[in-house]
Amino acid sequence: MHFLLHDLAAAVIAATLAGLAAHLLRQPVILGYLVAGAAVGPLGLNLVHDQQSIETLSELGLILLLFVIGLEMDLRALAGSGRQLLVAGFGQFPLSVALGCAGFAALGYGLVAPSAEGLYLALACSLSSTAIVVKLLADRVELDTSPGRITVGVLVVQDLFAILVLAFQPSLGHPAPGPIAWALFGGTVLVAGGWLATRFVVGPLFGSIHRSPELVVATAIGWCALGAAAAHGLGLSTAMGALVAGLALASSPYRLHVTAKTLPLRDFFLTLFFVSLGLRIPAPTVALAIPVTLATAFTVLSRFATIAPFLIATGAGRRTAFIASLNLAQVSEFSLVIVALGVHHQHIGADLEGVVVYALAVTALLSSYAIRWSHPLWLACDWTCGAIGLGRAHREHREEATCDRHAIAVLGVHRTARALIDRLAQDDPELLAQVLVVDFNLEVLRELKQRGIAGAFGDLASADTLHHAHLEHARVIVLTIPDMLLKGTDTRTLVATCRGIAPHAVIIAGADTPRQAEELERRGASIVVPAHDLLGDRFAALVRERLAS
Structure with missing residues (x-):
């Protein structure tokens, strides 16, 4: 057990340092992990005493x-x-x-x-x-x-x-x-x-x-x-x-949630997998040069x-x-x-x-x-084809990423989100086909599915959930659940996470106080809706209307 902890610590520390170096150099992180394995293995500092233990753990990855x-x-x-x-x-x-x-x-x-x-x-x-x-x-x-x-x-x-x-x-x-x-x-x-x-x-x-x-x-x-x-x-x-x-x-319906929650565990053990491969890298020799070049x-x-x-x-x-x-x-x-x-x-x-x-x-x-x-x-290849007589390709526009995902993402369903969906169904039912709801209540998602609204089962507190829901394709992101009902996160954190995933989306969030509204705007909310102020305005209008009648 002593050697296992020592070897695991050496592998993880080396992978972290090499991974950071690869990231800073804008190289694939996998390369960093392979280099880390080579550095702590027999080819380098020989800090890992029992490679088999690391390889066994890496199989989990x-x-x-x-x-x-x-x-x-x-x-x-x-x-x-x-x-x-x-x-x-x-x-x-x-x-x-x-x-x-x-x-x-x-x-x-x-x-x-x-x-x-x-x-x-x-x-x-x-x-x-x-x-x-x-x-x-x-x-x-x-x-x-x-x-x-x-x-x-x-x-x-x-x-x-x-x-x-x-x-x-x-x-x-x-x-x-x-x-x-x-x-x-x-x-x-x-x-x-x-x-x-x-x-x-x-x-x-x-x-x-x-x-x-x-x-x-x-x-x-x-x-x-x-x-x-x-x-x-x-x-x-x-x-x-x-x-x-x-x-x-x-x-x-649990695919999104399970994927998001499994990723950190997978990534840790997968890191060990690539480090273990690095441990097995042989010393570079002239004999390796030819087969590596051929491959x-x-x-x-x-x-x-x-x-x-x-x-x-x-x-x-x-x-x-x-x-x-x-x-x-x-x-x-x-x-x-x-x-x-x-x-x-x-x-x-x-x-x-x-x-x-x-x-x-x-x-x-x-x-x-x-x-x-x-x-x-591609331009160089196309020019070369034309120069040697193979002909230039017909002009093809450079295609930008197109979005065939949902344009509207509603994160969490409570009373306000239900009212929003009901109003869309009443005023513009065609918009419902563009709505994706992410929530942790399976009954709610089944109910929405019967109305033709797409849903994803997942934990809003997990950034991986939002990534795998393809939030980056949304044009409008709506956050309506008050902080007291959110578990493991809050509206401020959700706004910041959504802004990082979808930098060009319009983020609409509800706020309970003016101070919270200012904080949400600083975190990246495009529009902040003060729920109590709206209710107050509505009540005041009704009072004036009744007194005038």
């Missing part, structure tokens, strides 16, 4: 990461996506793996265990990093552009392919009908069992405890652990079980060879195809998991793990600059 990814997946939206996304998404990974196997095999890398380095390099280099891409695009407000939507869609499809890889990975060393059939059977049982349990057990259970925020989160994490344990019992990856557990809850080059070039042609063939513009390919040109953190499991199953040697770690670091660094300068890079 991976399980929670897959659980949250499952929560955030919308399979119905994916199925209803356009032809461009479906063709590019489902075509990219198989084609990239095929090209990778052919290319790496031609360079002398094996495709069959125990020397399946070529196969694992092809798999690892065909997946892109959800964590890096979404963070970089969100910082540039490009998630809702056409290239951004296609990028995120391809990432979701890649996650689905990763599930298949995890399911079949134990059988890759000795492909045979029996193990493959068992993997298919186990995956089917896991998905079907998760759906049935959510519908008949977990769903009703959440319905009975939804008024207790702590119990909802604890039950969700327990459900995640049960999914991971069930997958392990079926001979599948625990990460796959966590992903299926998240998918099973993705359509429930990096294949990752970048394969995106343009396997994404852009599909998008152009299905009618996307050349600019959209170029930028979507550029966005996805990095190695995924999921690739590290697949390679680590490959070492565990003795399909490949441990040296390949170092190659993929270095390739991830290099491509993440390149992506941080490439995504930042995507438009100038």
Whole structure:
């Protein structure tokens, strides 16, 4: 226990310092965590005595990461996506793996265990990093552009392919009908069992405890652990079980709340996951230079060879195809998991793990600059195509992020918010389709749903809840609940949080006193409504009206 606490402290302190340095240098924080692991590991100061303890804890981060990814997946939206996304998404990974196997095999890398380095390099280099891409695009407000939507869609499809890889990975060393059939059977049982349990057990259970925020989160994490344990019992990856557990809850009204409350815990253990990978980084050698260069080059070039042609063939513009390919040109953190499991199953040697770690670091660094300068890079590419006789692209307007989210966000429902909704329904019912209500009362949300008003179950005191409700897309944010009814927060804090998330939105907040109104305006409220003054004016008008009659 003494060494565990010492090692954990060394890992967390190093991750904090390196993460801050990466943030100040405007580099991906994941790079900082990898550097932190290398610094406190055998390659650096050798401060961690028991790497296995850190790696065991870090697996919790991976399980929670897959659980949250499952929560955030919308399979119905994916199925209803356009032809461009479906063709590019489902075509990219198989084609990239095929090209990778052919290319790496031609360079002398094996495709069959125990020397399946070529196969694992092809798999690892065909997946892109959800964590890096979404963070970089969100910082540039490009998630809702056409290239951004296609990028995120391809990432979701890649996650689905990763599930298949995890399911079949134990059988890759000795492909045979029996193990493959068992993997298919186990995956089917896991998905079907998760759906049935959510519908008949977990769903009703959440319905009975939804008024207790702590119990909802604890039950969700327990459900995640049960999914991971069930997958392990079926001979599948625990990460796959966590992903299926998240998918099973993705359509429930508790998705937003569970996601927001799980994120801090996930981020802590996920930090340890990347630090543990850094601990395993081998010392840089000349022998590593060639495979790392090959993996990096294949990752970048394969995106343009396997994404852009599909998008152009299905009618996307050349600019959209170029930028979507550029966005996805990095190695995924999921690739590290697949390679680590490959070492565990003795399909490949441990040296390949170092190659993929270095390739991830290099491509993440390149992506941080490439995504930042995507438009100038596209202009340079288009000019080059014209100069060599391939023709310039038709002029495409640079698309800004478009909002297909709700324009009006009402945070919390009490008497005033109900009166607001009733008045909108009476005066302008079409506006109700643009309203999103965030509240912690499931009965209220069900009632509003019957009236055609969208609702999200979540805790207003959590900034993550507001982020995952996509508050940044709202044009108007309404806060009506008085401080005495808010739990864990107050109107002043909510106004400041909303202003940080949605800097251009109009924030309308209610105030009980003139002093509170001044404070809310200082915190960022656009309009402050003094509730008691309005009531006083109304009462005075009624008194004068009655006296005059």
